[in-house]
Amino acid sequence: MSRERLTIDLTVARDYLAVDDERRRERHEQAVLLFALFRAGEVELAIAPQGHRLDAEGDLAEQLRAMLVDEGVEEAPQLAYVSEVTYPAENLYPGQCVDGFADAWDDIVATWRSHGGKPPKLADRFYVETHVLERRDVFLTDDRPLLVMCRRLREEHGAAIEAMSPSDYLARRSLDRPGGEPNA
Numbered sequence: 001m002s003r004e005r006l007t008i009d010l011t012v013a014r015d016y017l018a019v020d021d022e023r024r025r026e027r028h029e030q031a032v033l034l035f036a037l038f039r040a041g042e043v044e045l046a047i048a049p050q051g052h053r054l055d056a057e058g059d060l061a062e063q064l065r066a067m068l069v070d071e072g073v074e075e076a077p078q079l080a081y082v083s084e085v086t087y088p089a090e091n092l093y094p095g096q097c098v099d100g101f102a103d104a105w106d107d108i109v110a111t112w113r114s115h116g117g118k119p120p121k122l123a124d125r126f127y128v129e130t131h132v133l134e135r136r137d138v139f140l141t142d143d144r145p146l147l148v149m150c151r152r153l154r155e156e157h158g159a160a161i162e163a164m165s166p167s168d169y170l171a172r173r174s175l176d177r178p179g180g181e182p183n184a
Contacts, residue, residue: 007131010055011142046074048130053085054123104157117145139163
C-alpha cells in the first residue's frame with residue numbers, strides 16, 4: 001500500500017491531545033493509532049494553517065502548535081486569502097486557492113438544513129479547500145456537519161474529496177490489509 005497523504009482538522013488533533021477526557025477516550029486511541037502510522041512512515045499527515053489558527057485559541061492553540069512541531073506534522077501551504085490568520089511566509093503563494101470553491105461552499109451553506117447540525121464555518125472551509133488544492137488523498141475529521149459538507153461538495157459540485165472519520169479510515173486500512181492485520 002502506498003503512503004496516503006492525509007489532511008487532519010482540529011477534531012483529530014484535539015482527540016490526540018485529549019488524554020484525560022473520558023468521553024473522548026476511544027477517539028483519542030484512534031488518533032494515537034493514526035499518529036503511530038505517521039511516525040512509522042505509512043501515512044503523511046498535514047493540517048491547514050489558516051484552519052487551525054482560526055479554530056484553536058488560547059491554551060489549546062499553544063498545545064496544538066507544540067504538538068505539531070513535536071510530532072513533525074506538516075503545515076500545508078496557506079491559501080491566498082487576506083485574513084487575520086494569513087501570514088507572510090514561505091508557504092504563502094499568490095493565487096493559491098481553488099477556483100469556484102468559495103462559491104460552492106457558500107451555495108451549500110445557503111441550502112443547509114438544520115438536521116445536518118450547524119453549517120461548517122470559515123475555519124472548516126480553509127481545512128477542506130487546502131486539502132482539495134493540495135490534492136491530498138483523504139480528509140479526516142470527526143465533525144459530522146463537515147463530513148456532510150464534504151459529501152455535498154463532492155456530489156453537488158464535483159470537488160475531488162474523500163472525507164471520513166479517523167475510525168472509518170482505520171477500519172478501511174484494516175480491511176485493506178491481508179488477514180485484517182492491525183493498523184499500526
